[in-house]
Amino acid sequence: MERGKLYNELKPLLLSLAYHTLGSISEAEDIVHDVFLSWEEKPPQQVRDVKAYLCKMVHNRSVDYIRSPRRNRETYVGPWLPEPIDTTYIQGNDPMESVVWKETLSTAGLLLLQQLSATERIVFLLHEVFHYRFDEIAEIVDKSTVNCRQIFRRAKKSIGQLPERSPEVKEKKTALAERFAEALMTGNIELLVELLSSETVLYQDGGGKVKAALRPIIGSDRIIRFFIGVAPEFPPGYRCETCEINGMPGIRFVIGEMTFAVITFQYLQDQLSNVYVVMNPDKLSHFNRMK
Known part of the structure; x- marks a missing residue:
């Protein structure tokens, strides 16, 4: 599949993953843009599983951003809250984005997520929100499958039960x-x-x-x-x-x-x-x- 088509297909997933990790859609857009630019520079034969590779790249960039000095929230004026996303608009205009964003976490859920480590956030999101298997997650975060299960259980205990959406x-x-x-x-x-x-x-x-x-x-x-x-x-x-x-x-x-x-x-x-x-x-x- 040509890269332009892959970009359009995978962008909603990667953007949602970065947004849920960072709580900022503008920061997420920057990270996903940089990841695609880096991917375009690599020869196609070097990337066996494009989806897993790009998720891994987004994870790594998100971790780097969280640890960077400009991410320091100690100097933020007043309470910090995640950027709001109008999911009514998304669900009404793009079926592909609708599938990805329909399980988006609420403001309360995003705030709880921010209390986890970067790896705990990614593991929790990939399994709980995006329904990845633990063996798939292990490849993305460079952990064993068993370790990913343990990380998820720890994160799930901290997050608790997500709100019902019936x-x-x-x-x-x-x-x-x-x-x-x-x-x-x-x-x-x-x-x-x-x-x-x-x-x-x-x-x-x-x-x-x-x-x-x-x-x-x-x-x-x-x-x-x-x-x-x-x-x-x-x-x-x-x-x-x-x-x-x-x-x-x-x-x-x-x-x-x-x-x-x-x-x-x-x-x-x-x-x-x-x-x-x-x-x-x-x-x-x-x-x-x-x-």
């Missing part, structure tokens, strides 16, 4: 997201009280680029006061839309055609246990380009 569950979570959007748009305090609990935590990622809370806000009372306080600062004419973000129901704040904030949630029965707000424009640039 149509019934997603419908229920969509209803909660819609009610939250309604409460914000109308200033319905009573509805916010129903949706939040004393243990709900709000994380806001402005990256030092826009005004945002520098620490997590804990408890429904404080979160409600926060939203009441920032509401007058929203741009005139904005609208609040529910959509699918990272495979789960979420909200985007839009002025014109530009998204200036994205909210995702961790759901717990009939309430929202965590609220994640991304306002860093760098993390929304790709979100806007997809429109």
Whole structure:
């Protein structure tokens, strides 16, 4: 198969793998681009299994990036959150990407993934999300099959059970997201009280680029006061839309055609246990380009 066709076929998989490892779609795009450029320089006969080779290259580049000084998050201003991905758009426009991205991890899952080592992330993703066999994973990460099984069990124990995504569950979570959007748009305090609990935590990622809370806000009372306080600062004419973000129901704040904030949630029965707000424009640039 010619390389251009292989590129189009494998790019969604490699991009998704790098994104889930790094939590950044822009960084993932850079890595996948560099990997393909390196692959094009190699004679075809030197690469027996192109898919495994490119996955291995993405893994190695991702590990190098994680360990690089520019990846240091100690200097990041405020809470760090992963870049949001509008999976509604992906599923509606490219069947090949839809297959790859349909199992994308939620914001909460991506944050848990960031607590693992780079190798644990890759092994977990390849087996749990992309359904690779352990012997295939062993070739990619240069570990034995037995070792890969052990790494996966350790990662699985840290991550826990991924959220259920049955149509019934997603419908229920969509209803909660819609009610939250309604409460914000109308200033319905009573509805916010129903949706939040004393243990709900709000994380806001402005990256030092826009005004945002520098620490997590804990408890429904404080979160409600926060939203009441920032509401007058929203741009005139904005609208609040529910959509699918990272495979789960979420909200985007839009002025014109530009998204200036994205909210995702961790759901717990009939309430929202965590609220994640991304306002860093760098993390929304790709979100806007997809429109």
